[in-house]
């Protein structure tokens with residue numbers, strides 16, 4: 001973490017890795033974001049899943065090994081548990097061991113018949129999946145939430161390539177992808193009135209202060225999120241409100257008044273863009289969207 005933070009702050013455009021958002025406080029704030037009126041993503045994805053679960057279940061077929069990436073609270077998984085026919089095993093993959101164990105324990109109580117095999121790993125690099133012999137028909141990777149949008153396209157491609165190398169040749173993926181839309185709707189989703197997204201963004205500085213002994217003056221930075229139409233992405237930044245210096249260990253970083261730290265990208269895709277992105281590894285078999293075409297759930301098959 002230290003190396004990544006120091007390296008990021010030495011760039012011409014200062015940046016910090018978005019994965020640093022998710023300490024305990026950050027995960028709680030993200031959970032709050034998912035309930036915001038402005039943040040249409042989570043509720044739209046859930047509604048698409050609910051409305052099309054029969055068709056999705058048909059596509060998947062019987063006895064899947066359900067592999068969820070960055071499973072978090074597994075809230076959408078419950079829907080799959082209830083509607084998919086005879087899950088052979090549920091394999092949640094998450095980097096946060098403590099959190100994952102908590103979720104697994106409560107899922108085991110709720111669904112005692114489903115075999116749950118957690119994998120503690122960073123799914124953005126290669127990881128090992130359990131060998132379940134021939135107890136399952138097909139691996140289904142579940143990657144909801146449009147988390148793929150937080151990767152730059154080149155990073156998304158290396159992630160897909162690594163994923164293809166650890167999964168079976170006949171595996172499939174059920175993935176949530178946020179779609180391109182009106183700039184106003186997008187910008188409101190990342191600039192909510194209650195300031196929860198701002199708190200989520202600034203929490204990263206509090207984390208760096210705590211874990212790396214830095215001295216960021218958190219009130220001297222302001223949340224800024226905007227949609228860059230050309231790149232097709234929301235960018236989140238923290239903007240210095242004055243000229244100031246920040247110390248981390250023996251390193252000092254100078255900020256001009258108005259200079260920013262780039263903390264996150266959230267790419268929005270058209271259906272055609274996304275098909276192109278995955279094309280080397282996956283074929284898009286089916287796409288479900290909401291009426292307004294804000295969000296999509298896509299069923300991809302390994303090529």
Ligand code: AVI
Pocket residue numbers: 033041145146147148149150190197264265266
């Ligand atoms: C997790 N990820 C898909 C969220 C997004 O919309 O890009 C993270 C987020 N950042 C600000 N609000 C939500």
